[in-house]
Amino acid sequence: xxxxxxxxxxxxxxxxxxxxxxxxxxxxxxxxxxxxxxxxxxxxxxxxxxxxxxxxxxxxxxxxxxxxxxxxxxxxxxxxxxxxxxxxxxxxxxxxxxxxxxxxxxxxxxxxxxxxxxxxxxxxxxxxxxxxxxxxxxxxxxxxxxxxxxxxxxxxxxxxxxxxxxxxxxxxxxxxxxxxxxxxxxxxxxxxxxxxxxxxxxxxxxxxxxxxxxxxxxxxxxxxxxxxxxxxxxxxxxxxxxxxxxxxxxxxxxxxxxxxxxxxxxxxxxxxxxxxxxxxxxxxxxxxxxxxxxxxxxxxxxxxxxxxxxxxxxxxxxxxxxxxxxxxxxxxxxxxxxxxxxxxxxxxxxxxxxxxxxxxxxxxxxxxxxxxxxxxxxxxxxxxxxxxxxxxxxxxxxxxxxxxxxxxxxxxxxxxxxxxxxxxx
Ligand SMILES: Cc1ncc(COP(=O)(O)O)c(C=O)c1O
Ligand SMILES: [Zn+2]
Numbered sequence: 082x083x084x085x086x087x088x089x090x091x092x093x094x095x096x097x098x099x100x101x102x103x104x105x106x107x108x109x110x111x112x113x114x115x116x117x118x119x120x121x122x123x124x125x126x127x128x129x130x131x132x133x134x135x136x137x138x139x140x141x142x143x144x145x146x147x148x149x150x151x152x153x154x155x156x157x158x159x160x161x162x163x164x165x166x167x168x169x170x171x172x173x174x175x176x177x178x179x180x181x182x183x184x185x186x187x188x189x190x191x192x193x194x195x196x197x198x199x200x201x202x203x204x205x206x207x208x209x210x211x212x213x214x215x216x217x218x219x220x221x222x223x224x225x226x227x228x229x230x231x232x233x234x235x236x237x238x239x240x241x242x243x244x245x246x247x248x249x250x251x252x253x254x255x256x257x258x259x260x261x262x263x264x265x266x267x268x269x270x271x272x273x274x275x276x277x278x279x280x281x282x283x284x285x286x287x288x289x290x291x292x293x294x295x296x297x298x299x300x301x302x303x304x305x306x307x308x309x310x311x312x313x314x315x316x317x318x319x320x321x322x323x324x325x326x327x328x329x330x331x332x333x334x335x336x337x338x339x340x341x342x343x344x345x346x347x348x349x350x351x352x353x354x355x356x357x358x359x360x361x362x363x364x365x366x367x368x369x370x371x372x373x374x375x376x377x378x379x380x381x382x383x384x385x386x387x388x389x390x391x392x393x394x395x396x397x398x399x400x401x402x403x404x405x406x407x408x409x410x411x412x413x414x415x416x417x418x419x420x421x422x423x424x425x426x427x428x429x430x431x432x433x434x435x436x437x438x439x440x441x442x443x444x445x446x447x448x449x450x451x452x453x454x455x456x457x458x459x460x461x462x463x464x465x466x467x468x469x470x471x472x473x474x475x476x477x478x479x480x481x482x483x484x485x486x487x488x489x490x491x492x493x494x495x496x497x498x499x500x501x502x503x504x505x506x
Pocket of ligand 1: 194195196220223289336337341342397398443446473474
């Protein structure tokens with residue numbers, strides 16, 4: 082096993098395990114396991130410029146900071162995960178009076194969601210431990226990401242998704258050639274069945290949060306944000322002046338199982354431990370009010386996650402029992418962030434507003450933007466705060482929801498008279 086990958090530490094009881102002493106969650110209490118890296122030796126060996134001078138724009142530019150030795154699938158879609166662009170949301174920023182507003186567009190990943198980051202790492206890990214089959218439960222995106230990344234390197238993948246998943250996501254799974262099973266139940270039912278199947282058939286389980294490598298993949302977005310921020314903030318800080326109180330970067334992210342936000346937190350904590358940053362960006366998690374188990378725990382000031390009966394049109398974040406809830410609560414608490422709740426109507430309005438800035442987000446992706454609007458109205462963020470919103474998935478994943486956000490186009494007879502009439506309305 083690789084020298085930099087020391088093993089795991091339980092997020093609940095703190096017990097440490099060697100790389101082959103645990104695979105998923107803590108054998109003692111089921112807590113999520115954090116990957117432990119040999120930060121001391123990484124700090125001695127690398128400078129930030131050793132990373133930023135790497136020519137590879139994909140997430141594999143961070144290979145020195147990841148718990149795998151190498152990645153399979155050079156020049157394939159597996160190689161292309163990460164490296165997503167950051168855009169200035171100028172028009173929305175002007176409307177809201179925000180001076181510094183950006184969006185990092187994760188829909189530009191190979192299978193069009195943030196989940197490619199996690200699946201890329203899990204596939205790399207699966208190759209190292211010579212797993213024959215990888216299985217995952219998914220609301221759609223994690224499965225599509227696994228199916229796509231696995232197809233790229235000829236790895237077998239099995240995906241269990243709720244039968245209610247949007248058709249485009251199911252089509253993606255099938256096109257990538259995974260064994261696809263539509264569970265007659267919720268995402269949580271699919272999750273539990275996947276755990277049993279992995280045990281029964283000896284498959285390697287990718288389940289979000291359950292597999293410690295998912296958060297390691299997701300942390301690469303934090304590493305990208307760090308690299309981007311080093312140049313993006315320069316002009317801004319100059320304007321504020323030497324020695325001024327600089328507000329931290331605030332990052333808005335939608336939350337279902339809580340693994341994206343905990344992965345981001347892990348990435349920033351790694352950077353802090355390396356001494357490459359001096360403070361953590363503020364992480365604000367956004368949940369749909371119909372699927373708010375983590376936000377509820379955060380606001381009740383507890384780490385006990387009480388399941389809900391999830392109901393939201395943002396299918397990717399519709400989760401009864403979040404599988405990375407404790408770390409997700411801490412991600413906001415330990416960074417000075419918070420949790421914000423938004424309604425389905427607010428999510429649809431955010432889909433429409435992002436569209437007017439040239440960004441096509443699925444409901445769960447636009448949830449982060451809806452959360453920004455809410456946080457601004459509630460005074461949680463200030464107009465001087467530099468803000469980065471993550472769009473975690475493409476609007477093409479769920480065109481039904483997109484149409485609900487914007488309504489149908491009028492039909493016109495093919496004559497200029499009819500066209501004029503319609504345009505005048
Ligand atoms: C588009 C999108 N956004 C947000 C999330 C939430 O991520 P997590 O479940 O890790 O909180 C998901 C998860 O499936 C997703 O697909
Ligand atoms: Zn434990």
